[in-house]
Every structure is written in C-alpha cells, then in structure tokens.
Amino acid sequence: MADMAANCTSCGECVRPCSFLQHQGTPLTIAQQGATDRNLLAAYGCSLCGLCDAVCPEGLSPSDMLLGMRQEAATRGLTDLKKYAPWLNYEKLGASLFFRRDLIPTGCTTVFFPGCSLPGTRPDAVLELFKRLRLMEPTAGLVLDCCGKISHDLGLTDHFTALFGRLSKRLRHKGITRILTACPGCSKILRNHGEEFDVTSIYEVLAACTAPSRPASPLKVVTIHDPCPARFDPAQQAAVRQLVQSCGYRIEELPSHGTTTRCCGQGGMVEGCVTSTIKQESGVIAAEAAGRPVISSCASCSDSITTATPAGHVVDLLFSKTDFSAKPVSSARRWLNRLKLRCARLT
Numbered sequence: 001m002a003d004m005a006a007n008c009t010s011c012g013e014c015v016r017p018c019s020f021l022q023h024q025g026t027p028l029t030i031a032q033q034g035a036t037d038r039n040l041l042a043a044y045g046c047s048l049c050g051l052c053d054a055v056c057p058e059g060l061s062p063s064d065m066l067l068g069m070r071q072e073a074a075t076r077g078l079t080d081l082k083k084y085a086p087w088l089n090y091e092k093l094g095a096s097l098f099f100r101r102d103l104i105p106t107g108c109t110t111v112f113f114p115g116c117s118l119p120g121t122r123p124d125a126v127l128e129l130f131k132r133l134r135l136m137e138p139t140a141g142l143v144l145d146c147c148g149k150i151s152h153d154l155g156l157t158d159h160f161t162a163l164f165g166r167l168s169k170r171l172r173h174k175g176i177t178r179i180l181t182a183c184p185g186c187s188k189i190l191r192n193h194g195e196e197f198d199v200t201s202i203y204e205v206l207a208a209c210t211a212p213s214r215p216a217s218p219l220k221v222v223t224i225h226d227p228c229p230a231r232f233d234p235a236q237q238a239a240v241r242q243l244v245q246s247c248g249y250r251i252e253e254l255p256s257h258g259t260t261t262r263c264c265g266q267g268g269m270v271e272g273c274v275t276s277t278i279k280q281e282s283g284v285i286a287a288e289a290a291g292r293p294v295i296s297s298c299a300s301c302s303d304s305i306t307t308a309t310p311a312g313h314v315v316d317l318l319f320s321k322t323d324f325s326a327k328p329v330s331s332a333r334r335w336l337n338r339l340k341l342r343c344a345r346l347t
C-alpha cells in the first residue's frame with residue numbers, strides 16, 4: 001500500500017477497463033484509505049486478473065496490493081470463510097487421497113500435472129495428452145493433485161503454504177525436476193512458488209513437435225481468449241495459437257488479448273463477493289468475439305465464456321471435438337470424471 005500511495009499518479013489507465021476500480025476509485029485512493037477492515041475486505045471484489053498491472057505506465061502492481069489486502073484481511077480473521085466454503089471444499093476434496101494420484105515410473109523426472117478443471121471436464125483429453133507425452137518421453141509421469149490456488153487467491157497464506165509445501169516436497173523426494181501443466185493457473189502458482197522446478201505448459205511441448213500450420217479453411221475461424229494467469233506468458237500464448245492453427249483454424253484476435261486479456265469473471269473467487277461477474281465479464285468477451293467461437297487453454301475460462309457465447313478448449317480442437325455448443329459440465333459429473341482418471345489403468 002505504501003508503494004502505491006507513493007507512486008500511483010491516479011492517471012486512470014487501469015480504471016478504464018476495470019469495473020472493480022470504477023467502483024472503488026484509483027489504486028491511489030484505495031491505498032490512501034489504509035488498512036481499515038472495510039477497505040481490506042473490499043479487495044475480495046477484485047478478480048486479481050492483473051490487467052491493471054499490464055496497463056500501468058508507472059510499472060505498478062495494483063493486483064499485488066489487492067492480494068496483500070486479502071492476506072491481511074485473512075490474518076485478522078475478517079474473511080468470511082463460510083462464503084467461500086464451496087471453493088474451499090472443492091480444493092480440500094481435490095487434494096485428498098480420494099482424488100490424488102502419483103504415477104511416477106522408474107527414472108521419471110518429468111510429470112504431467114493437469115490440475116483440477118481439465119480432469120473434471122475433459123478426462124479423456126487428459127489421458128490422450130498423457131499418451132502423446134509418453135510417446136515423446138517414455139518415462140514421463142502423471143500427478144493428479146491440487147496446486148492450492150484457491151487458498152492462495154483467498155489470502156489464506158498458511159493454508160496455501162501447507163498445501164503447496166506438501167505437494168512440492170513429495171515431488172522433490174520423488175526426483176521430479178520438470179512439471180508440465182495444462183492449467184495456466186497451476187503454471188503461475190508452480191512457477192511463483194516452486195522455484196526448484198522447471199515449469200512449462202504442455203501446449204509448448206506439443207507445439208514444439210507439431211507442424212506450424214495446415215492451410216486454414218476460410219470457414220473455420222475462431223478467436224482466442226488468453227487466460228489471466230497466462231497474461232505475461234507469451235510462450236504459452238504462442239503455443240496455443242500454433243496448436244489451433246495446426247488443426248486448420250484461422251485465428252481472428254479479440255481486441256483484448258495477450259497482456260491486455262480480460263478476466264472471464266471467475267478469477268480470485270470474485271463471485272463469492274460480487275455475484276454476476278461471470279455473466280458480466282463473459283458478456284464483454286462474447287461481445288468482442290461477435291459470434292466467432294472462443295478458444296481458451298483454461299477449462300474454467302471456457303466454462304464461463306460458454307454461458308455467453310460458443311466456446312471451447314484448445315484440446316477440444318486437438319481431439320476433434322468441435323461442437324462449441326457444449327454446456328458447462330455439472331459438479332457431480334466433474335467429480336465422477338476426476339474419479340475416473342484417479343482409477344484409470346495406466347502403466
């Protein structure tokens with residue numbers, strides 16, 4: 001807060017694209033209000049999307065300040081955990097022995113870590129990705145677990161540290177040095193907190209051995225939604241585009257893409273504080289897409305956007321599922337899908 005109070009010029013660049021800041025005022029205003037209980041709790045209305053960081057001409061990070069405010073609120077016991085129980089229970093169950101799995105063969109140093117959303121919505125694609133990886137790296141392993149992003153983003157630092165510490169210690173003890181992710185949220189968490197690991201998205205690995213592009217059909221046009229956690233990850237963004245083009249699609253970019261991509265409305269569990277953000281934010285993305293299917297590398301983003309306009313995941317294109325009218329997968333079905341993966345026969 002002190003850094004923001006000293007350096008924010010209130011230029012308004014970050015306020016223009018952000019409904020949260022339009023309501024709260026510039027980051028300088030927020031910082032000047034200080035660490036009152038009310039001000040700290042207001043930070044739960046920010047999706048932690050990082051768009052403000054991308055546009056700030058002073059190189060400031062309002063999103064870091066707002067995460068710090070959440071952490072302070074949680075430390076003071078102000079955070080209403082009951083409100084976030086559905087997310088916290090999802091994280092707890094996903095990290096439990098019922099859904100965790102380590103398939104780490106002898107000599108394995110690289111594992112595929114698909115996260116929670118992709119296994120819940122597309123278990124067959126996870127298996128297919130793993131199969132393709134195994135063709136390239138026969139000793140690659142598979143780890144099903146939770147990276148702890150929910151606790152992290154809610155500011156529950158102790159809980160996140162315990163959860164992430166358990167995961168990283170286990171992988172370290174098993175000799176893992178490289179982690180391939182499918183979820184951009186996991187990538188960001190693992191990179192920022194698991195410095196000992198080389199973290200790369202599986203899309204980059206696949207793109208590196210995929211022909212640059214097939215001739216695009218004029219009828220197959222899609223747009224790309226870059227997930228917020230991949231905002232500052234040009235390698236992942238480029239790999240996703242290469243994979244989409246390799247399936248014969250022509251990409252027409254959204255006005256908001258790359259570093260200035262917009263949140264789908266699910267970031268930071270903001271719906272626990274401000275309901276209807278998914279409808280509102282995905283509606284903005286849908287308006288930019290203007291009827292063209294929206295492809296993302298985040299299964300949660302795809303789910304949000306599909307409530308407003310046809311959307312899909314890059315793996316849908318890779319595995320020839322091009323019906324963009326699919327509805328979000330129900331919660332019960334997600335758990336069954338994850339159980340299916342947990343129990344799938346793999347060697």
Ligand code: SF4
Binds near residue numbers: 020046048052062
């Ligand atoms: S992180 Fe996103 S929602 Fe939060 S203040 Fe910045 S632009 Fe707004």
Ligand code: SF4
Binds near residue numbers: 055058
């Ligand atoms: S863009 Fe940077 S300097 Fe301008 S109001 Fe936002 S935080 Fe302050």
